[in-house]
Amino acid sequence: MSIIVYIEHIEGAIKKTSLEAASYASALAEQQGVDAKGVVLGTVSEDQLASVGTAGLSTVYHVNDDQLNAGVIQAHAEAVAQAFEKAGADTLILAKSSLGDAVAARLAVKLDAGYISNVVALPSTSGTYTVKRSIYTGKAFAESEITKTNKILGVKKNAVPLKTDGAPASVEALEVNLSEGAFAAKITSIDKANDEIPLPEADIVVSGGRGMKGPENWNLIEDLAKALGAATGCSKPVSDSGWRPHHEHVGQTGVKVAPTLYVAVGISGAIQHLAGVNASKYIVVINKDPEAPFFKAADYGIVGDAFEVLPKLTEAIKAVK
């Protein structure tokens, strides 16, 4: 038996969250005394392919088909199913993502596998196979047993430390047969802000709320983000009002982030917003109201006017960087 990881890339660059999933897989492989392999779909250089070895994978199957460069859900599911079979795997690991979630759900049926997502730790495999996952949007955890032979685990950010000391992986080309139906959902165009750090991947996030008063003041948020090397986010009313694009909306009904540092400026800390940030390691809150509920969820807080605090903080951070 072996473990296989579905590895995503952005225009040929392997995603960091996929390397985390690979690190999880290699830790699990070690625990079980088996081998961990990966599968990459689409156009990716040999160097990038081999680099997944650093996270502990022995082999990477490469399906070099440019039709798979885009995230065609059904086609990806068919290709990964064939890699799973080729590897003689019983476990598929992947990082949670907009594409990964959609692909894994179809694979659960194709592979007759038990699929658990939002996994936060390695499974316990003595006796029954149980795994810990985050539920109620981060408000609790569940220990769930998988009762099928084949297993799929969707791993949350920071579930295991990133492994970086593995040897380069050996790359094997893999041919797959894709059905006609695999391309039934036709991608006609993609609209993407390229230079930004993607929010779900970011290690530092700076978010602004209604306290920022209007989109014309977002340069203050962006300046701090730039100084910190952070991605920018916002509260729901901010994206609802069109001050910021929808994909920046953090919370229960938006992106769930899990950065090392989350900085919330002019956000009150409604429970629905907190649901999206409670996996952050450190939280800084800047709010002029000392009673703002967000302070209860914060590690560090500054009670003050964002318009005065932000420029000072940005300068102070620039000075030490």
Add this chain to the structure above:
Amino acid sequence: MKILVCITHVPDTTSKIQFTDNNTKFDKTGVQYIIGPYDDYALARAVELRDQTGGKLTVLNVGEAETEPTLRKALAIGADEAVRINAEPTDAFFVATQIANHAKEIGYDMILMGRESIDFNGGMVHGMVAELLGMPSVSPVMKLDLEGDTAKIAREIEGGKEYLEIKLPFVAGCQEPIAEWKIPNMRGIMSARSKPLQVQELSGDVVATKTVAYEMPPAKGAVKLIDSNNVQELVELLKSEAKVL
């Protein structure tokens, strides 16, 4: 046009989550239930599409009798009929099997769901149902228009959007801003009482997962307050404690 919207019956987003029976059961005391927020978006868009194209809009829940008020609310918002598959839903694959078996019988043109439930956050039932039915699936969907038998869809990807065209039938997991949540009006509430709500028995009971215990996250320590005139102190803490600088 036959549209199916699958809805969850979940604790209100402000609910305090607690467990009983030695952390093996969800504590329902004092919990208010709502239509899952993402399912609510799917329902709102489905009402608009039904009004645009005509036809019938069915809402479905896999759950026990306690979920019927939630289904009635969906009827009040504008669905034409409701189906409850009578079973305790404890596993996504089990739920997907129930939905797919029902859908096979009826032959829907479009099946809309939320991108994920807000209780178990799986984000998987739509993909499973689509695979079981041999249909395309797409999630998370933030825009959905119909032109004849083709749907024009915008799907959220990390840092942007992807635009797709899919021929009916298909399954979609929805999120905002696909439509604005609809609040039931008095007429809706009155008419919901007489709309059909059919209870069906479960078909097959294969589960793939089973939850054995729950756990609460560790409590957060007290916040360290920093004077707004001394941001330098925060910078020091970010360096020495959080180690992000």
